[in-house]
Structure formats: C-alpha cells, structure tokens
Amino acid sequence: MMLAEKYLRDAMMPHMWCPGCGHGIILQAVIRAIDKAGLEHDKTVIVSGIGCSSRASGYMNFDTLHTTHGRALPFASGIKMANPDLNVIVLTGDGDALAIGGNHFIHACRRNIDITTVIFNNSIYGMTSGQYSPMTPVGQFATTSPYGNIDRNFDVCELAKSAGATYVARSTAYHAPSMPDLIVKAINNKGFSVVEAVGQCPTYYGRRNKLGSPVDMLNWQKEHAVNVAAAAHLTPEQLADKLIIGELHNSSAPEFTEKYDQLVARLQGRE
Amino acid sequence: MGRKFAVAINPKWCKKCGICAAFCPRQVFTHKAGHVPEITAEEKCIGCNQCEQRCPDFAVTVRGKNDESDS
Numbered sequence: 001m002m003l004a005e006k007y008l009r010d011a012m013m014p015h016m017w018c019p020g021c022g023h024g025i026i027l028q029a030v031i032r033a034i035d036k037a038g039l040e041h042d043k044t045v046i047v048s049g050i051g052c053s054s055r056a057s058g059y060m061n062f063d064t065l066h067t068t069h070g071r072a073l074p075f076a077s078g079i080k081m082a083n084p085d086l087n088v089i090v091l092t093g094d095g096d097a098l099a100i101g102g103n104h105f106i107h108a109c110r111r112n113i114d115i116t117t118v119i120f121n122n123s124i125y126g127m128t129s130g131q132y133s134p135m136t137p138v139g140q141f142a143t144t145s146p147y148g149n150i151d152r153n154f155d156v157c158e159l160a161k162s163a164g165a166t167y168v169a170r171s172t173a174y175h176a177p178s179m180p181d182l183i184v185k186a187i188n189n190k191g192f193s194v195v196e197a198v199g200q201c202p203t204y205y206g207r208r209n210k211l212g213s214p215v216d217m218l219n220w221q222k223e224h225a226v227n228v229a230a231a232a233h234l235t236p237e238q239l240a241d242k243l244i245i246g247e248l249h250n251s252s253a254p255e256f257t258e259k260y261d262q263l264v265a266r267l268q269g270r271e
Numbered sequence: 272m273g274r275k276f277a278v279a280i281n282p283k284w285c286k287k288c289g290i291c292a293a294f295c296p297r298q299v300f301t302h303k304a305g306h307v308p309e310i311t312a313e314e315k316c317i318g319c320n321q322c323e324q325r326c327p328d329f330a331v332t333v334r335g336k337n338d339e340s341d342s
Contacts (some may be wrong), residue, residue: 001329013284014328020288024327032324176324215293220324 007031009061016055018126020214022173022199026120027056029089029176029197039234044087047076049101052127052201053093053120054173070100076115087187090117093175094135095125098154102134109163112191113256116203118183119156121220122201130204141208156196163250166191168249172198174221175245183246198243275336281282282307283331291322 004013008031017023034044048054050069057064067075072090095118097105108115109265125131132142132149137158139148160168167189170177171179179197186193200206200217203206211217223242228246231239265271278299279329280291285307292302297315300322302308323331 001323001326001330002334004329008329014286017327019327020290021284021327024329025325028326028329030326173325173327177321213326214288215290218290218294 001028003028003031003035007034007061008059008120012059013050015059018201018203020200020202020217021052021126021225022122022197022201022214022217023053023056023120025176026053026118026179026197026199027059027091027174029171029179030056030089030118030183031060032077032091032180033187035181037184037187039087039187043075044083044089045076045079046089046091047072048091049077049093049096050127051096051125053091053122054090054096056120064086070096070102070104072100073094073104073115073117077108077111077113080113080115080257081260084114084261088115090115092119093125093133094119094121094123094156095131095133098134098156098159106159106163109160109165109192109194111256112164112166112253114182114192115192116186116189116193117195118186119196120199121156121196122199122205123153123189124201126201126204130208136205140205142205143208155250157194157244160192160194164253165194165249166251166253167247168192168196169194169247170196170198170245171242172216172221172225172243172245173200175225185247185250189250191253274296275314275319276309277320277334277336278309278316279332279334281320281328281330281332284328286328288327290315290325290327291331294321296321 022150044062044063046057048057049072076088076090124251131144135152157168202214225245231244276322289302292308299316301311302309
C-alpha cells in the first residue's frame, strides 16, 4: 500500500495483529480517510486506549498518544481543549470504548466535542485472549461465557446518537472500499463523530464461535450488512441479525470547545 | 481495456491470510495455505483495488503501469 510510506512508522511494521485480523483493514481505511481529508501531519493527533485495536496509534506516523484503558477520550478531550485547531482522532476498541471507557464515551457524545472516534468492533477482548465485551452478541461464546453470553450487547450507534453525538456511521472491514468516505465525513463534522467499524477477530472470537477463516468472517459481514437506505424498507424481524451500514445520523449542535471559548471571552469582558 | 496494472506483495509484511486472493474477482493470485500468495495472472488485473483495501497487513500494492497514482 503506497500510502503506508507516508502515514505508517516503517520501523514498527509489520504490525502485531494476527493473520486475517480486521484491525489492519480498518486502520488502512482510517489512513485513506486522513489522506482524502487532506489532514496535515503536524495538525493531527491520534489517541488510543488499551487493547489490540489501540495498538493502532503506535503504527501511525503522527503525534500519537497511547493512553490508559478506557481513557482515550479524556486524554483526547484535553488535547482538543488545549489546542482546538488540532484534528483529534481516537482509535479504540469495543471493550475499551464501551466497558472501561463507557462513561467517558457517553459524556464525550453529550458534550459534542470536536473529536472523531473510530471504534474497532471485533466483539471480544482479543489482547487478553477472548473475554466477552459489551459488544459481544447474545448467545456467543467467549472465555468468560463458556455456555453462551447472556448479556445483551450495545448498539453503539444508537447509544452515540441518543447521547448527543452529531455524526454516527457504521461500516465493516468487508466494506473497506467505502469506509474511508464515512470517516472523512466524520472528520469534517464539527462535533463529536462516531464511526463503528465492524471487524473480525479470527483468533479468539472466530475460532471459539466456529466462524471459519478470516475470509469466511468477511463474507459474514458482506451477507449481514444492509445499507441504511435499503434497511428503511425492511421490518424489525428482517433486520434482527443484520448490521445497518452507512451514515446513520448527521445533525448539528453547539460544539464544546467553541462554547468554552465563548464563555472565557464573556467572562473576560471581550464580548 | 488497455490499462494495465502492476500488483505487488510485500513478503516482509504479508501474514499469508489469503484475503487478497479470496476477493480478487479475476483470480490474479494463487494462494496456498501457509504461503505468501503468488501473483500468477497480473495481466488479468482490472485495478479494482479490493485486494489492497482488504489486506490487513498493508502488504498489497496495485499501481497503474503508466502512471504513479495509488488509485
């Protein structure tokens, strides 16, 4: 991939992800989006938490911050508050963003702070060998759900929308060719943007749930994804096991750092 | 037709998953399990770039032979 020379840290490659892991596909889509959006290296900061997906920041040739578990968004919020001119992109996983960092996630949505968050959803904690996460579907197997998961999983896109995020989209690793355009729109949105990127963990999730090879898992994404326009014509029953992909929510609301600047200006008597 | 493409795999980064070969619509690659896929029919490549964009390892590059574009 030619863009790899421009955007990846060559000395860190090859990456540590397993053969066929969806994270590399999603990271490539992020890089293509950054290139398409024309973001400057010196004006872009990549922040991640902990987990397989959060290793992504270490491979990216930008100013990057690999933070503590679940806390990517608080660090990212601090960066954005200190210098609102920066493009701040958070790369996080389903467990990092929604279990350990779940509270930070909903409040970042609520604040509508101008950060783009890409959630690498592989439905499992891969790094620690396959515990269920809040995104593991009901009935699926993990090391901590040997008889099948009884918890209902979050729909992170609905959660983000309800909590106040102003741009929400979903894609899959199979849909890598169209994923960058959604991330570009997320980057360009002046507010909190969430892109759920559904990927595959062939090693821990796939093997335990007998989902076959990485190719089989990508084909599963292909077969279970329904574009948001087509989904409007389907019943809830027909959509029960489907992933609705595309732009799911796009609205405008006051952005947090701008409101903060206005508050400071008002209190200093500058307006 | 007419436009030709050069397909390359970086063997240092490839983890031999075979995703490129599986999703190629023109069978440009030959993949044996446990091996880096071989590019055995480059002349059939239509430049759709699906192999490159779905490669988890940033290992596949498709270029137009007459230009420098990454497409």
